[in-house]
Amino acid sequence: MLGLGVDRLQADINRLLASLFHQGVLDEHFLQLQQLQDETSPNFVYDVINIYFDESEKLLRNLRLLLMDREFSDYKKIGLHLNQLVGSSSSIGARRVRNVCVAFRSASELSNRPGCLRGLEVAEHEYHYLKNMMHELFQVLSFILLLHMRIKLGYGRQ
Amino acid sequence: MGRDGGVSCLMRAEMNMMSVGGMESAPAPSDLDEVHVLAVDDSLVDRIVIERLLRINSCKVTAVDSGWRALEFLGLDNDKASAQLDRLKVDLIITDYCMPGMTGYELLKKIKESSNFREVPVVIMSSENVLTRIDRCLEEGAQDFLLKPVKLADVKRLRSHLATKDDVKLSNGNKRKLPQDSDPVTITPPLTISTESSPPLTISHDSSDSSSSSSPVEMFSSSPIDDDEDDDVLTSSPEESPIRRQKMRSPGLD
Numbered sequence: 007m008l009g010l011g012v013d014r015l016q017a018d019i020n021r022l023l024a025s026l027f028h029q030g031v032l033d034e035h036f037l038q039l040q041q042l043q044d045e046t047s048p049n050f051v052y053d054v055i056n057i058y059f060d061e062s063e064k065l066l067r068n069l070r071l072l073l074m075d076r077e078f079s080d081y082k083k084i085g086l087h088l089n090q091l092v093g094s095s096s097s098i099g100a101r102r103v104r105n106v107c108v109a110f111r112s113a114s115e116l117s118n119r120p121g122c123l124r125g126l127e128v129a130e131h132e133y134h135y136l137k138n139m140m141h142e143l144f145q146v147l148s149f150i151l152l153l154h155m156r157i158k159l160g161y162g163r164q
Numbered sequence: 165m166g167r168d169g170g171v172s173c174l175m176r177a178e179m180n181m182m183s184v185g186g187m188e189s190a191p192a193p194s195d196l197d198e199v200h201v202l203a204v205d206d207s208l209v210d211r212i213v214i215e216r217l218l219r220i221n222s223c224k225v226t227a228v229d230s231g232w233r234a235l236e237f238l239g240l241d242n243d244k245a246s247a248q249l250d251r252l253k254v255d256l257i258i259t260d261y262c263m264p265g266m267t268g269y270e271l272l273k274k275i276k277e278s279s280n281f282r283e284v285p286v287v288i289m290s291s292e293n294v295l296t297r298i299d300r301c302l303e304e305g306a307q308d309f310l311l312k313p314v315k316l317a318d319v320k321r322l323r324s325h326l327a328t329k330d331d332v333k334l335s336n337g338n339k340r341k342l343p344q345d346s347d348p349v350t351i352t353p354p355l356t357i358s359t360e361s362s363p364p365l366t367i368s369h370d371s372s373d374s375s376s377s378s379s380p381v382e383m384f385s386s387s388p389i390d391d392d393e394d395d396d397v398l399t400s401s402p403e404e405s406p407i408r409r410q411k412m413r414s415p416g417l418d
Contacts, residue, residue, distance in 0.1 A: 035313045035315075038313070038315060038316060039213075041316055042213070042216045042217065042220060042316070044220075047216065047219075050216060053212075054209065054212055054213065057208060057209055057212060058209050061207075061208055061209055086264055089262050090206070090207050092291060093207050093209075093210055093260075093262075093291050093312060094207050094208075094209035094210060096291055096312060096313050097207075097209055097210050097213050097312065097313040098209065098213075098313075099313075
């Protein structure tokens, strides 16, 4: 019975991932990360993604602070932050976040303030969407892991 | 997201992986037959990924976050040559192009100007596929230009060039098993989990299921995604695909 639960959860993950790929939220580089995970680095994917979240949130926060400042004029700084976001997003396969940041960056290169504000909103939205999806993914994975362990320990009859 | 678990994993990760702004120590003389790579990137995420890519390909890695720190590590930050340099062995320098302060291009120039390190191959990484940029770097003596995000296949290719060029002996203890061969069952929340029965859209590299060794990469890049699709259709792994010069590839912008 637990086995069935695992299969269902596995199917859920696959559906979730397939949906994210289909929507273009993730691309194949996300899967490349998996190839970098092994017994010598068993937490790699989880850790990299968490670091990506920390870094991205810092960058988005700084971008918001910069743009909210009424006397703001440092578009170059915005560009530098966005280079980082674009780079790290593409490294982990966060395609949509990357793409909206590229558009945002174009607005900053034209010193287009309203465009930047719009770009920031879209970037924040896409970022949070991705983060929520990843949360869900890792949560389901934890469940699967838990069930696996319970099966292994012989709790199959529960 | 199990934030507690996340934080402790994070701290472990940062301790195990690489220093954020500083530098790891140079390899000891006993490690001198290993390939030692100096990686330069201002992005923490990218440093972690490139370090992992290199480590998987049996390289010892020192990762720094700026061109200045790279020069500092190489002892090129002041005019007098350091006596320690006899011991310092760097077989490859791989650097991001776009970095605040000193760009990868500027770092490349400085390295090529130095007598001690001008023979060391320098590889430039960039997320922009700008031909003039690529040409400029190659003209300045860059060995190769990689489009980001860097793939396992790219690093494998670099590694094999180094091996043939320097005739470096690889000790078997450093060889890492390929993902297809390794046991996919891991202890902590990963994305690869081996199950008894593989559902149609499995994302795991299940070694017990080697007959249908599907590449999730190709699975997800082909459309449409169909729950009923037989994953036996896809067989080749991304690393085995023909090696292409990164600069010829157009960026994955849709």
